[in-house]
Amino acid sequence: MLACGYRLFSANLVIADTHALGYNIKKIKLFRVTIKTHRYGEIQLETETVTGYVDHIIYRNAENGYTVLVLVVNEEELTCVGTFSDIAEGENIEAHGEYTEHATYGRQFKVVSFEEKEPEDEMAIERYLGSGAIHCIGLALAARIVRRFKKDTFRIIEEEPERLAEVKGISQRKAMEIADQVNAKRDLREAMIFLQQYGINMNLAVKIYNKYGGEIYSVLKEKPVPHGG
Numbered sequence: 001m002l003a004c005g006y007r008l009f010s011a012n013l014v015i016a017d018t019h020a021l022g023y024n025i026k027k028i029k030l031f032r033v034t035i036k037t038h039r040y041g042e043i044q045l046e047t048e049t050v051t052g053y054v055d056h057i058i059y060r061n062a063e064n065g066y067t068v069l070v071l072v073v074n075e076e077e078l079t080c081v082g083t084f085s086d087i088a089e090g091e092n093i094e095a096h097g098e099y100t101e102h103a104t105y106g107r108q109f110k111v112v113s114f115e116e117k118e119p120e121d122e123m124a125i126e127r128y129l130g131s132g133a134i135h136c137i138g139l140a141l142a143a144r145i146v147r148r149f150k151k152d153t154f155r156i157i158e159e160e161p162e163r164l165a166e167v168k169g170i171s172q173r174k175a176m177e178i179a180d181q182v183n184a185k186r187d188l189r190e191a192m193i194f195l196q197q198y199g200i201n202m203n204l205a206v207k208i209y210n211k212y213g214g215e216i217y218s219v220l221k222e223k224p225v226p227h228g229g
Contacts, residue, residue, distance in 0.1 A: 047096040047112060050078060053124065054091050054131075060084075065206065071095065071109070082111030085192045085206055086185060090131025092117040092124060116189060118154065122146050125153050134181050141169055157182050191216055 052073035059068040065083045071093070072078075080095060087093075095114040102108050119125040130142030137145070144167050149156045156163050161179030164170045170178070188209060195205040198220065212219050 048098055048109075049094060049096050050080075050109060051094045051117065052078070052092070053127065054087060054089050054093065056089055057087070060087075078109055079105065079107070080109045080111050082114070084111075084114065086188050088128075088131055088133035090128040090133055092119055092128070122150055122153075125151070129153070133185075134178055136174060136177055136181075141167070144168060145170075154182075158186075187214060195220075 050071065050073050052071040055070045055072045055077065057067060057069045058079075059066075061067070065085055066081075067084045067087060068079065068081050069084075069087065070077050071080050080097075082095075082097065093114050094117055095109065095111045097109055097111040097113070100108050100110045119128050126142050126146040129137050129145060130139040145164065146153055148167050149163075157179055161175050162172060164175035164178060165172050191209045191214075192205055194217065195208065200208070208216055
């Protein structure tokens with residue numbers, strides 16, 4: 001398989017140095033990566049797509065992001081494997097990849113890219129907040145937050161976090177801590193997407209982000225890296 005180095009979010013799909021080979025990536029679609037080249041014509045890589053929420057994480061390597069998790073898709077459990085820059089139980093994701101058959105564990109979905117999807121209903125919001133993804137929110141507190149703000153919960157957290165103090169058990173300080181965690185997760189996702197345009201793989205991207213944080217944008221403008229990382 002031709003290697004390229006572009007992923008929609010965090011992926012194991014490695015497509016080697018397109019810059020060095022003279023390829024020009026014209027467009028990226030949710031379910032298809034299209035590569036244009038003057039010499040070899042057009043190559044298309046197809047992936048299947050599944051959407052659901054992370055029921056539980058079986059295994060995660062914190063150093064390289066390799067994860068085995070169970071995704072609930074249409075009320076059925078599906079084991080997914082792949083590299084995830086950041087993932088938590090309760091999150092809703094749309095994953096792209098292919099079905100594989102493991103000799104020991106059976107049918108699995110090998111994730112090559114994924115996108116986090118905003119919870120679509122109050123139950124999904126409560127499930128996410130109570131999953132442990134936000135460290136200072138447990139199941140009971142998640143229920144109270146969603147009962148108070150309903151589908152407006154995430155907007156309140158991001159735009160009016162001080163209003164979280166309207167919920168019993170949340171002080172102004174805790175409200176800010178919750179908002180900081182939600183914003184940090186959002187910043188990480190945006191940073192991963194930004195770094196992908198340089199062909200940087202997920203493992204290196206996480207290390208860069210951990211070192212430079214929000215300064216990565218100015219750092220890479222000053223010291224750009226070659227495509228392919």
